[in-house]
Amino acid sequence: MTKDWITQLQNTLKADQCSTSASELYRHSHDESDHAPVEPEIVCFPESTEDVKAIMHIAREASVAITPFGVGSGLEGQVIPLNAGISINFERMNRIVKFSPEDLLVTVQPGITRLQLNHIINRHGLQFPIDPGADASIGGMAATNASGTTAVRYGVMRDQIVDLEVVLADGTLLHTGTKAKKSSSGYHLTGLFTGSEGTLGVITEITLKLHGIPEHTIAASCTFETPHQCAEAAHTILLSGIPVQRMEFVDAYSIAKVNVYGNYGLPEKHSLFFEFAGMKGAAEEEAAMAKELLTDLDCENWRVAADSEERALIWKARHEMAYAYRHQAGMTITGGDVCVPISKLPELIDYARELIAESGLEGGVLGHIGDGNFHTSIAYDAKDPSQQLAAEEINEQLAYRAIELEGTCTGEHGVGLGKMKYQNAEHGAAVAVMKNMKRMLDPNNLLNPGKIFP
């Protein structure tokens, strides 16, 4: 017999806005991580903030869990509806609510993806530069405080948001900010809801700062003998004050993988990838200065992309690194996401390589070296529990070491399911305050239950 609250949802929304089909329940049971899937009981497709409020009302009355879903490209299981209940899929709430090029602002619904958004705004000379790799939804990126390759220049998702519209568990609809670029008024709820992974409220609108598209962009790459040298080189570039637009590290193991995957013919050494952008003269001056500094540090294979096609190819290769590991028959991938003060990077990258070597598993180290943030990609045979354990052990050791080095267990993927166990080690006494906030805003624990805190 269909549960009352499911019938209520079906009666309240339009027929095609609810699905209990096996394929939809499966699609909303997992993300791109290796966390165990859990299916929701129903998937709802709201088309407006009013729909979200209606869903929230029914969920609250029936004490049923609500878990928001963007495109499912997350890496820590945030969209997995642990307590079943309702998965809210935002793909129909993908409109631009208000585009204000004259204010360098855009207000969007959570379901629009970053490429959909850029497709519309790029023609106005504007960009939304945050690039986590996947074509994630803006709502998902806000909920996890995503960042990626351009954070070294533009900051993280939280830095881009001036206002959120949020539906609270009690049905309240509120705005966390205004459309002003800065404000010292009231408590900073925008920052609080950003990165809260759907546990404090459901985001229904996001107002983002936009940036001009730089006049000129130069991509370059070089290699070093050791990951340690790469980290030191990145550190030198940062201290020099050159405002790199991207600065990425990929170790030799991952380069070899992606060469096989995409036939890129990249030199199979520990590599740094750069992007310099701005007015033409400035970008060229910066690239020249970077080359000089890197040459002093004994870099090899310095190469500037000859044209925009070669530039696109380099970044395509960089983004396919994770897939290169993933697309091996029978293998599953687990990934770390540590972030530490810049000077601690060489040590932590060396440690990561040691752990991978000791484990006997195949894995790479790559990441956003200018932010002190890197990922591991460890391939294991999911049918072999000892391999899975060994893979998890690598990331666990890395996370604890990162915290010891005054860093964080997650630079950009979020806590979700995978990083819950590190919250006490990382945040200490602050965890109690966070839990109190959760209790205050969601006393019945209906909003994405089981995430961030056990």
Added chain:
Amino acid sequence: MTKDWITQLQNTLKADQCSTSASELYRHSHDESDHAPVEPEIVCFPESTEDVKAIMHIAREASVAITPFGVGSGLEGQVIPLNAGISINFERMNRIVKFSPEDLLVTVQPGITRLQLNHIINRHGLQFPIDPGADASIGGMAATNASGTTAVRYGVMRDQIVDLEVVLADGTLLHTGTKAKKSSSGYHLTGLFTGSEGTLGVITEITLKLHGIPEHTIAASCTFETPHQCAEAAHTILLSGIPVQRMEFVDAYSIAKVNVYGNYGLPEKHSLFFEFAGMKGAAEEEAAMAKELLTDLDCENWRVAADSEERALIWKARHEMAYAYRHQAGMTITGGDVCVPISKLPELIDYARELIAESGLEGGVLGHIGDGNFHTSIAYDAKDPSQQLAAEEINEQLAYRAIELEGTCTGEHGVGLGKMKYQNAEHGAAVAVMKNMKRMLDPNNLLNPGKIFP
């Protein structure tokens, strides 16, 4: 008879760490605003986080209010101890706890001022660029989410902070973040405590991001016939993507004032002041491009400072604008601090000039035009209640109009006493959430009571 809790403070701290002298009570009764002074019953000078915890313990047991005090350069009365009690002066907690040039980070105690900090770190090629004008304490700047002339390039105070050490009302000592440059772990308490004006906890350490000192800096200025033209010109510069380091508007009335005050000989027209900074070639390219754009918009008196002395003089003049109004015998100053989406600036600046003209008072409009943030400086005779009312009326009308234009009543000064009445209009349903947070963290309303919320 001395109150028990005062005796307790005197017995717990060293003799010279407590003062009830008339001069100290007066010094801690006011800031630089025209809000009515209220004296504390005692001023404490903690020398360590342990001292702050001890003070908090005694205050909690005796239900006495605590109000933190930096240097008293605030403009909204945040340091005024409305309910008397204890003023905590941080001038002895002014050490650098840890300077990590290799991580572009510094951890400081709240009492250090921004010039003291820069004096120490500048020799390492690093700077802390946030510049609200006054030589404010870093603790005060964090508590109010200060910004100033360089926010257009570097962002606001909240953007610079990766970690705060905070003593809560219940005595808990916590860290809100880590030393990593970015993180997606846990709720963003750093952003929440930043700008909370001492109402949620007492900040005892702040870890700040540092920035390289640009190789080359160019200062320039130009004039326009109308404030409206200035706002449009600023808008054009922003859209061009030129990464100005500063872009300030000063209206002709204020230029005339500061010429009298400091004999600067500036052209007495509505003016824009610029700073371009970076590598030499880049800064020169940017200045040249700006000149071209501004010339197309009919700017006059384009002038590039010939040397660093002239550059320093220009910014000294800009910073003295407020003092130029203030230093008129018998006159008091009240100032607005509105911030709106950039495209709304021309309209709001025109409105400000109209209101000032109608009032018959003397006043100027000036501010951080690149952020959409500007201030009024209205001079009135404090002995004439009708003048005071007229001055307040100007700022009130401006604040409400800014909110109507989807902006904020305070871009950088904070709420304190002066902007409390606008909180409902600006934040709507979010005010209830903010008040619940205040209740959760400070159930007995001992932390800077009467600020932000009545």
